[in-house]
Amino acid sequence: MSFLSGAHMTGGYGGADILHDCTIGVERGEIAVIVGPNGAGKSTAMKAIFGMLALRQGTITLDGRDIGALSPQERVVAGMGFVPQTSNVFRALTVEENLEMGAYIRKDDYRETMEQVFALFPILREKRRQPAGELSGGQRQQVAVGRALMTKPKVLMLDEPTAGVSPIVMDELFDKILDVAKTGIAILMVEQNARQALEIADKGYVLVQGRNRYTDTGAALLADPEVRRTFLGG
Numbered sequence: 001m002s003f004l005s006g007a008h009m010t011g012g013y014g015g016a017d018i019l020h021d022c023t024i025g026v027e028r029g030e031i032a033v034i035v036g037p038n039g040a041g042k043s044t045a046m047k048a049i050f051g052m053l054a055l056r057q058g059t060i061t062l063d064g065r066d067i068g069a070l071s072p073q074e075r076v077v078a079g080m081g082f083v084p085q086t087s088n089v090f091r092a093l094t095v096e097e098n099l100e101m102g103a104y105i106r107k108d109d110y111r112e113t114m115e116q117v118f119a120l121f122p123i124l125r126e127k128r129r130q131p132a133g134e135l136s137g138g139q140r141q142q143v144a145v146g147r148a149l150m151t152k153p154k155v156l157m158l159d160e161p162t163a164g165v166s167p168i169v170m171d172e173l174f175d176k177i178l179d180v181a182k183t184g185i186a187i188l189m190v191e192q193n194a195r196q197a198l199e200i201a202d203k204g205y206v207l208v209q210g211r212n213r214y215t216d217t218g219a220a221l222l223a224d225p226e227v228r229r230t231f232l233g234g
């Protein structure tokens, strides 16, 4: 069983099921990437693992503990950080205020963690007094990731962290995500930039219509002619 695992997940938003016996997992210090076409259920799988969706079937575990009955907020306390696909920063608040909001569940001194976030993303220190809405797209994604890191999560879940950024900024973000994984955090990430994401992935999941289509190491998926032709543009 993986450190973070969503096993045999079946369910949806109340109507027809979106996920069908879908299984996703990630280990400590590793990066797992979910790719697949639009509407495949990638975000739905992330929401299910984070507890924003009531599953009809399936088991969510973190470090061997069944967390399926916990609310999203309780899952944050249990060690999960989640950066959703949209609306992942408070645009009217400054960068620093966004990071403080991220620390909301902590009762201890979080300044050291904020220093770590600034060390990881130096531009955020420079811009800490600016409203997040005034930052570039790539910088806002750094705020969103930094906010999630403020709770010192054991697993970090990122839904399309490089959406709408240039290829250079994407590479920079992927480098930072690798740095975060090296600290021992498990990273579960959905990515549109499938080829580049699989290059840094220990494990990759190709989802189609809410089902696991291919599961393998990132390198094996990149080398698979069928996966390349169907999902990676050749």
Ligand SMILES: Nc1ncnc2c1ncn2[C@@H]1O[C@H](COP(=O)(O)OP(=O)(O)OP(=O)(O)O)[C@@H](O)[C@H]1O
Pocket (backbone or CB within 6 Å): 013, 018, 036, 037, 038, 039, 040, 041, 042, 043, 044, 045, 085
């Ligand atoms: N809140 C919701 N209520 C009802 N159906 C939803 C909701 N959110 C998503 N869906 C439906 O669930 C299916 C999967 O959507 P999901 O957002 O998980 O796909 P995705 O793989 O993340 O796609 P994308 O690449 O566009 O982000 C789609 O058919 C979508 O219309």
Ligand SMILES: [Mg+2]
Pocket (backbone or CB within 6 Å): 042, 043, 044, 085, 159
């Ligand atoms: Mg999505």
